[in-house]
Amino acid sequence: MVTQFMFATGIENSNPTIQGGTYRQDELAKCGHYQHWRTDFDLVEELGIHFLRYGPPIHTTFLGEGKYDWSFADETFGELRKRDIVPIVDLCHFGVPDWIGNFQNPDFPTLFADYAHAFAKRFPWVQLYTPVNEMYVCAEFSALYGWWNEQLRSDAAFVRALKHIVKANVLAMSAILEVRPNALFIQSESSEYFHAENPAAIKPAEILNAKRFLSLDLNYGRRVDSEMYEYLMDNGMTRDEYHFFMGHNLKQYCIMGNDYYQTNEHRVSADGSTRGSGEVFGYHVITTQYHDRYRLPVMHTETNLWQGPNGDEAVNWLWKEWANVLRVRNDGVPMVGFTWYSLTDQVDWDSALRENNGNVNPLGLCDLNRQIRPVGQAYKQLINDWRQVLPAQSVCLEVPIIMPSESEQPWAHQKQNDAKVARQNVANTVSKTNQSDT
Known part of the structure; x- marks a missing residue:
């Protein structure tokens, strides 16, 4: 079992639909991963990275209720296990299979939980999961901005998507824990802040700064702010639905992932409209706000910047984000990992995947020819410099990860059995408490 700081990258696997559901933005295809996945794993190893945000394409894997095509996942996850690379498994990254439709479908949560359970049974050695990536952003872009999937633009559609997405995440965590009792869940969620441009914008900025917490509040069973409770109720969430989230708290299995x-x-105008502000507070300040709210271990789960004309823009951003991570950690926040996302350049994120233009975005540690960029070399050096330093600072701030190569060891099985017993004991205690209350 290792207790190292998790230096990670990811294979970009977003797959929302656009154009009224007629075209799927499959980033695994656009970035060439289906053809070059072995080379991509070679690059992960060459960069000295042991943790990889990665997941099977849900739209070609989850074919129907109880129907799965694991062929690509069997190959790729088998290779990751062979190489002893720890996957942090993305099971839903901005899209659903065509037969499910979109995030307005009330059946999505239970269907997705079944999919998560099936994946965990097929790959029982996998321990780390991000069941649904960036839940808030997914609901916002799909149902409030009208960009992806259902392409709706209303608060009611947003709340409907959000409650389905977060419920799917919660049910998936429970389903995975049935198979892997010591599974850990790293929520990769966008960390946001809204700045008022003038006094008249203070109120709308306050509302948006409360709204940004909705996905994690529901996911972690934290009561939402009173104004947000009214917002949820006014836009279609029932009290029973709200109580579901308050009654399914799995925080003890979670690491809060913050993307920045x-x-x-954002800058907020008096009418509530927003525009980008660029970096004002930065990762340190905003992540501290999130940690103060949820009191969980933290991982920086996504960041990147274009390699610009000078060639060092991304390298400088890497240094800045890493300095922020160290500042957060030095302030006493249990910071357990850092991620440059993604391994390779991405395609069409300059339009937030709203358009199919084929524009290559130079955001990766490597380009699409699988050549390491300057930021990749810088990240490799950063990992080499810091890997042995951070764990020595405190053994209490380390994550008990069972490496793929260790998963069949007797002690690893014992760890799982111990976790299963502990989980059952908690369930029994809760049941007895509920009975005594009645």
Whole structure:
């Protein structure tokens, strides 16, 4: 079992639909991963990275109720296990299979939980999961901005998508824990902040700064702010639905993943409209706000920047984000990992995947020819410099990860059995408490 700081990258696997559901933005295809996945794993190893955000394409894997095509996942996850690379498994990254439709479908949560359970049974050695990636962003872009999937633009559609997405995440965590009792869940969620441009914008900014917490509040069973409770109720969430989230708290299995980009901070006008502000507070300040709210271990789960004309823009951003991570950690926040996302350049994120233009975005540690960029070399050096330093600071801030190569060891099985017993004991205690209350 290792207790190292998790230096990670990811294979970009977003797959929302656009154009009224007629075209799927499959980033695994656009970035060439289906053809070059072995080379991509070679690059992960060459960069000295042991943790990889990665997941099977849900739209070609989950074929129907109880129907799965594991062929690609069997190959790729088998290779990851062979190489002893720890996957942090993305099971839903902005899209659903065509037969499910979109995030307005009330059946999505239970269907997705079944999919998560089936994946965990097929790959029982996998321990780390991000069941649904960026839940808030997924609901916002799909049902409030009208960009992806259902392409709706209303608060009611947003709340409907959000409650389905977060419920899917919660049910998936429970389903995975049935198979892997010591599974850990790293919520990769966008960390946002809204700045008021003038006094008249203070109120709308306050509302948006409360709204940004909705996905994690529901996911972690934390009561939402009173104004947000009214917002949820006014836009279609029932009290029973709200109580579901308050009664399914799985925080003890979670690491709070915070994503941060230059686009995560916004200027708010008096009418509530927003525009990008660029980096004002930065990762340190905003992540501290999230940690103060949820009191969980933290991982920086996404960041990147374009390699610009000078060639060092991304390298400088890497240094800045890493300095922020160290500052958060030095302030006493249990910071357990860092991620440059993604391994390779991405395609069409300059339009937030709203358009199919084929534009290559130079955001990766490597380009699409699988050549390492300057930021990749810098990240490799950063990992080499810091890997042995951070764990020595405190053994209490380390994550008990069972490496793929260790998963069949007797002690690893014992760890799972111990976790299963502990989980059952908690369930029994809760049941007895509920009985005594009645």
